[in-house]
Amino acid sequence: MDTPPFSGRIEGHGGAHAVAVARHHGADTMFTLSGGHVFPLYDAAVKPEPTMRLLDVRHEQTAVFAAEGVGKLTRRAGLAVVTAGPGVTNAVSGVATAHFNGSPMVLIGGRAPEARWGQGLLQELDQPPLLESVTKQARTARGTDAIAAAVDEAFSTANAAHRGPVFLDVPMDALYDQAAVELGAAAPERPAPDPGEVSAVARLVSEAERPVLVLGSDVWLDGAEAAALETAEELDIPVITNGQGRGLLPGGHRLLANRARGLALGRADLVVVVGTPLDFRLGHGLFGGKDGAPLAKVAHVADSPGQLTAHMVPAATAAGDLSAVLRGIGAEARPRPEAREWRSEVSAAAAAAAAADKEVLADGSDPIHPARIYGELNKVLAEDAVVIGDGGDFVSYAGKYIEPQRPGNWLDPGPFGCLGTGMGYSIAARLSRPSSQVVTLLGDGAAGFSLMDVDTLVRHRLPVVMVCGNNGVWGLEKAPMQMIYGYDVAAELTPQTRYDEVVRALGGGGELVTDPDGIGPALRRAFDSGVPYMVNVATDPDNVYPRKTMGV
Template sequence: MESAKHAGDAAVAVSKAYGVETMFTLSGAHVFPLYDGAVHEGMRILDVRHEQSAVFAAEATARLTRKPGLAVLTAGPGITNGVSGVASAHFNGSPVVVMGGRAPQSRWGSGALQELDHPPLLAPVTKLAFTATGPDSIGQDVEMAFRTATAPHRGPVFIDFAMDHLFSPSPEHTVRTQTPSPLEPDPDDLAAVARLLGEAERPVLVLGSDVWMDRAEEAARDFAESWKVPVVLNGQGRGLLPAGHPLLVTRARGKAFGQADLVIVVGTPLDFRLGYGWFGGKDGAPLARVVHIADAPSQVTTHMQPVASAAGDLSLVLWGLSAACGEAGVKTSRYAGWADTLADTARAAVASDAALLGSDADPIHPMRVYGELNKVLDDDAVVIGDGGDFVSYAGKYVEPARPGNWLDPGPYGCLGTGLGYAIAARLTRPSSQVVLLLGDGAAGFSLMDVDSLVRHKLPVVMICGNNGIWGLEKHPMQLLYGYDVAAELQPQTRYDQVVTALGGAGELVTEPAGIGPALRRAFDSGVPYLVNIATDPEIAYPRNTTGI
């Protein structure tokens, strides 16, 4: 049997067969054979300044390309530094394989450098966490990692390699990458959902990230338009219907969720972002009936009892549901008035935005930033949010034109994703605008990785909403206690000068009229550029506790 030079070659060859083009990492001797394998296989190696950024970049790669992402972390602290990224991938359902170094098996238990049994730490936030059994099986083990990560419901897999095993010869491995048959939904489940829609007078359709990840965007739009159901978009589902589409009622979300009698949720969990699945009950309306549709049976909610559910490949589910609605004789006229009412409410909300999106208030109102940004965004721009109150405005006022072009931390809510996500976005969408929206709090987690953007020649426009506080904490704490602690940052900190010092460029903006010209300079610069905008710390983003 022919042998590879070492086990690192085998691991990288399998990764490449699964479509991996970039290895994200921070240098460590425990994983040198993986780097050597990448050199042999012609795989790009992109090194960052903190392991969390490597995992976030791998996760964003998976979310943007719908192929698996790869992060390689050295043993011990390299892996523990990456845990938050793995947890985010877990909550986002992102197919990521994290390969870790491990102290030599021949020295195990004797106190080798960075000796730590990693899989038990990673097990709660992965689909699978394990140690490769030996150099002879590394090809098979890595294939199992990728196969597991990419199978619905997708998610991260962790595998580590004992250092002495990784440096050892390993046999060539033939990868069997046959695409598994998609999971067919139960026709009876689809028929039950169709009957519910046929009975509804105030239905709402929620489309989430897994619609994009399951490549079901065409089926989703066809279903919504064929059956004229008002749509609210969530996560990477944003852009499935473009801004201005008559069925897109995300801006009427409160009314839609508060007065609906049927909510069909597709491709996203019934978590805090959706009021835990409790809809209706507003203005005298009864509680809504809820349908949950997921890409795998394991993802159907268990904390509440939906009146119907379905699981399977989401394209097959949505095409099948459309056919079932035809067989059930669903009449869109039953809820046409409701759809018109929501459309009118959404249009009124958009119209009411104009004053603040063009506000000349001084200090700067955060909404003015998005009023200016919307003027210069291309349809294929990738917009990344990493922050609290500042980025909350983006979720409300930036409406992607296409699906798959919005990235935020997701339900885990981990700050610090931004630079890793931006690295991945620039690599995977080389001709698109890449815009990273940072709160000044979030900037403190990962701004050093601007150095990675500079070294690897990855131009990104960064916009920092700098209000000098932890806004998501300061305002609620004042409301609760009448005071706040641990919620202050230095006003107008020159994050732009940090970027300049690292080899990029930037500027501080303190007046509303300066925002537009600064953004145009940033997009024209061709370098990592941070527009540092001093916003009003007294303005609190409006929110409630239900997530509706």
């Protein structure tokens, strides 16, 4: 995952400089929507022979989500290229999503020519200020001879912990002009974690009676999946996974406590959170308190000091290479006998919850219970399947009932909660995991954001199975508004909209399912089809995911 900076000589127009450096950093696909400001980048990608795949989409946001998806799946920055002005502004939500997810990616934007700046040129806009708050770096490369170094810095910055998006725009005249440059720089060294900090976390684990380990996305993105599994099994304590941490312990693992999350986090006396922020998904770090238990101590471990929580003072913190931190904790901690008894209690609760799931996963109700879809999907998912969630209420059920067997194989919008990621992530998954099943779960609300990019899947021959939980409402909004006001507005969609026919009109396949017994056969037809295929399932609008807060 760590690539040294580019070293060597580059000649040609500015686009050639950018593409050569991006290729050096592992970018083999340029996700884009055509625009004249960035034509030299396309020219460099296809001449004198194809050096980089061009994959054009129907909305710039999809290009950014695809680049972010590549970053999530490969742990190397993906590349999106958009034209100036609205091309860049259309991309902002995707960049913000990558920022909150800590996903490495580089967005190169076109920019009005520098030589005539200020004359009211087409799409003349100073773009970096729009992206400064949601990127690790946002800048303009001024001059053809500055492009290669700027792109090199962009990829190195995006790929360095803590990972995230970088934005670079390049004036049109600089991209078209010719130059020759020579680059050479030493790769920066990543500081080792502080041994004293690691020991402090290990000491807390050794003292705790009811410890819990939480593993988040950055464990995967930092390449620490082997260390995480080894350390969890060495400590023998309950483990909860979230985001791309799902699958670090395969579904069914004896330590996996996701199905007993309420008990584990509610009665813990210590929660060690690794590779994820203490945000709303984790109660902002307030654990314990269940059944009269005191609040738990918290240890926060991050891939870099800037990711350590600032809204509370944990009992211990550690930052740095997550493999080193986790292995250090595993080597030093000596859990108490009570911790083993606690693990058995949580494991029993998780097993009981899983047993109880069987009834709802086989629910034969009409209208269809959303959980029945996951009961059928789990029967046909392969071990290496990539599962993508793009939705609110429907995808909440997926988070409960689907347990990935491998790390890095679950993608969702993350804490920013931006719908519309599905098609971009689908493109990224099919390219990054060409032999794996790719399943994209869409709420009917989310389908409205990006379904036109099924055209992209069809044109580029990227088969993906799409499953739409179609309940005809904005599920995350309708029920809370009813609870607050006793009525709801702006929360209705058309029941049983034929999203499957949209997919078929764009060249894919699909069908509407209204009978629960028809879900399994429809899924099998979808996987066998070899084309982008929509299984559009009409679900019960009154069956909403139970949640204690309005946070997702």
